[in-house]
């Protein structure tokens with residue numbers, strides 16, 4: 398008796414067969430590991446809402462880098478935690494700011510490593526917003542100048558990629574022009590092109606001490622309900638000269654990652670953010686999920702959705718797990 402149907406299970410019958418037909422793979426080269434570098438000494442402070450993620454002062458940074466590099470990770474993303482904050486976020490664009498110093502230190506020891514500098518002001522401003530604030534409003538154009546200063550000082554310190562994250566209109570144009578003028582025409586811009594105003598950033602704000610002191614970021618970050626707006630944002634950044642497009646957060650926005658991948662030809666970066674990480678960690682600590690399986694499934698799901706690069710706090714664990722296999 399022959400019934401007419403397809404036998405999909407033929408290709409799933411053994412480990413070897415399944416691996417032959419596997420469509421997407423994770424590689425350690427896919428990962429970017431975010432680091433929180435803190436001004437001061439002898440700081441190695443675990444972030445309570447992000448188990449196993451630390452704020453590190455420069456004297457502890459190299460131990461961390463040794464581990465990162467030994468695992469085969471090729472790139473880190475730097476966030477800074479200054480000792481002092483002010484209205485304009487001077488620490489962001491100071492030539493001896495914490496990210497600039499950390500960049501120099503890492504480059505000195507690991508010249509091959511790709512250093513991505515987060516280019517924003519919110520970790521450095523007393524009000525915690527990503528730009529200049531006047532009468533309770535975050536101003537667009539005046540904030541661009543400070544972003545350009547930040548980007549140029551990061552490039553001078555040796556950053557390989559500038560990653561502007563503050564979602565001001567025209568930031569790619571402004572930074573491109575600023576970098577070019579300063580002689581950094583070869584420094585690429587990894588734009589946070591599609592960044593939603595997300596509750597998943599909560600634990601990051603503990604980590605980076607960047608919670609807005611009033612209001613929220615909804616006038617510059619995107620409404621989670623919107624899809625077409627993501628095309629508009631990405632189109633602008635492509636036109637302005639971005640070299641990579643970031644979609645942030647990750648998991649709840651995989652449809653957007655696919656859209657961006659299908660419609661643009663630049664490398665697509667997904668930011669698997671702090672809240673996604675913390676949820677997995679909390680569930681794993683409770684014994685409710687198998688951490689390794691869940692993390693690897695999430696990460697390969699991001700590849701399948703179209704991400705070429707994954708910024709993730711799971712990078713070190715995932716790199717270890719890839720080595721085991």
Ligand SMILES: [Zn+2]
Pocket residue numbers: 517518519520526527562563
């Ligand atoms: Zn910011």
